[in-house]
Amino acid sequence: MSPTPSARRLRLGMPRRVFSQVLLMQVTIAAGVAVLVTGLFLAPLSKQLDHEAMRRALAIAETTAQDPQIAQGLLTTPPTKDGPVQQEAERIRRATHAEYIVVLDRHWVRWSHPTTSQIGRIVSTSPSGALAGKEVMEIDRGTLGRSARGKVPLYDAHHRLIGAVSVGIAYDSVRARLIGVIPGLLAYAGGALAVGALAAWLIARRVQRQTRDLAFSDISALLAEREAMLHGIREGVVALDRGGRIRLLNDEARRLLGIGDEAVGRAPDEAL
Template sequence: MFSLRSLKLKTRMMLILGLMALLQTGLIGLFALGYLSHSLDEQIGQRALHVAKTIAAIPEVVDAVDNRDSEFLQTLTLELADINDARFVVIGDRNGIRLAHPSWKRLGKPMYDDDGDYNEPALLYGKPYIQKAIGSLGASVRGKAPIFDASHENVIGIISVGFMLDTVEGIIDRYRNTLYMVIVLSFGLSVLTGLWFASHFKKAIFGLEPEQIGRLFQERNATLESIREGIIAVNGEGNITTFNRAAIDTLGLDANTKLTGRPIEEVLPDSRLMDVLRTGTPQIDKDVWLQDRNLIVNRLPVLQDGSITGVVSSFRRKDELDAISKKLSQIEQYADTLRSQSHEYSNKLHTIAGLIELGANDEALALIGQETQSHQALIQLLVEAVPDPILAGCMLGKYNRAKELGLHLEIDPESSMKEIPDHIPREEIVSIIGNLIDNALEATLKNQRTDVRLSMTDLGNDLIFEIEDEGSGIPEHEQDSIFRKGVTTKQGEGHGFGLHLVEKLLQKLGGTILLEPTVHKGSRFTVYIPKARATINN
């Protein structure tokens, strides 16, 4: 079964525009021809009536009719018909009997023989009128006027002037032929216009057919709804054009809210989409607060022919990402702790096995008891002072790492870190403390010393951590640049990133870090992290 959908867009456009052109020009043409025919009939009728009234007013005609001078009237009417381009001029008496006619044979016969008209309006009531009829000479438009006597009181005859309708038909035919040409030209122009428009339109829609666009639109909607990230897009005027259900849920908006077509600044006053729309600068993985929610946001401009036509933003709640990150951090810390413990206890077991083989059983038992007591004391301290498993796991792992290196990580037994606010990401604290402890271990080992000290407290308005090493210290002229990316006192590549990361994380949390020399000529790093939520530029 034939269907327009089976045709290409260009073919459809040509057919539709061509048919529209045919329909429009056909209807307009029919109206024009009908109006023209009516107008010509009216004009010719008025002309015939005017000629008839003019002839009826000629004194010689009045006298000839009164005297029934057919010879004079016959000659005169032929001349008048020729002068006025009329097909005929017929004169009758008061009874409608012909006194003049183009055909001599019809003289003396009643005028109604031609058209069945008894000429009553003119003969009985003295009124001129127009008539269309088919007579002995063919179809014509006639103007009929009464002939009054010299006193202008009595009707003594009638004048009938006729113009043949074939003249009108000839004019209509000429216009009809012109109309046919216009219709053909309009159809051709419409086809060419359809070709041009379809080519331009298909270029704008990347050569796709309408059905393909429809399928892509459905796939796009299904894809948007299947994505767990919130998606919002705006056009060049900043009005929302696209959004998905995840966007409404993530931003905590009313599920019945109508977003399409609304200005983004009306729905989300704190959004920075308009900044991207103005500047065209993308924003990737921005940590923002929006609608009282901490989000990770990406904002990308939509470019078309080098111009910014809109912005697309994807976002997800940070706590969801933090949950995944937290799990990864826990696994990493546990793996690090197990690795360190495995390595350390492997060495201890070898030592105990050697003492037993040498028969030094008492020494082996003492070593076992000492190790058990030391490890239990550390675990007890961490359980009481650091309830958070992620932070405690980090410290236990660093403690075992220090033992691997032959160093000792001393954790202040008076430490307390029990009141960490929920909004402070644990993995960021772990990253800060872990990097500082690693640096302290490396500096102490390089200076051939053994002790690294860690103390912490959650009293007051800040979380405070102190990491003290027994390294060679940091010269005063380098202290201002030590936190820059790539700046390091270590040899080789792959260094100079830890302290830079620490500073960036503290800036995000609104915290600070202080660097001081110690009595052992090493360095003390003091970290302050405010418990209050930091103000984040969104």
């Protein structure tokens, strides 16, 4: 026999018991908070790692630009794969583990590049900021893919602008650092979620004992029945709490005593 539509809705919907509903809501809230905190932590961390990578690229570019062999080679030799500029730039690149170090002249022509076939060609991204004497940090995409970049002007011994130095840090390395912290972060989030789930279970068990594991609809029905019973009988009913204050009045008690709802919460002598 197939289940009725109402039974099917009950099976697929929220649990009926107070214990199950409270537990489900508490665990959902704890999980939502854990996800939110994780997202709020990762967003600034990603920006911080990007900034650190750009600062490192800029520092390597400044070190390369201060190397006298770079400026001298740019002024006295042609851009070739065996030239002094390429040799010195590659030495610095290997020592610093940069993705690339590109030295270029004022006409945007490369004098060094990890891919030697690119030497003597025009750069793929504009170096106008560095050629204007400014230091530049950015996240951009070039011939070697997405990278964190630092660009600085290149001066000769007489402090004349003769070109620029561009250094890139592979963006995959930045992403790898970000991915590396995620397991630890998820472990903390999982621990917080487990504590939240345990607290939710304890709260739900307490609510279950106090409500005798009734469903919310059952509790609502009992309250409605109680109200109907109290107001339907012909005898006056007055209920007092431990402090002797009125907590409940039915219609007949109000009529007999000549008091209204304002008496609730007050002592009988005050109400009368």
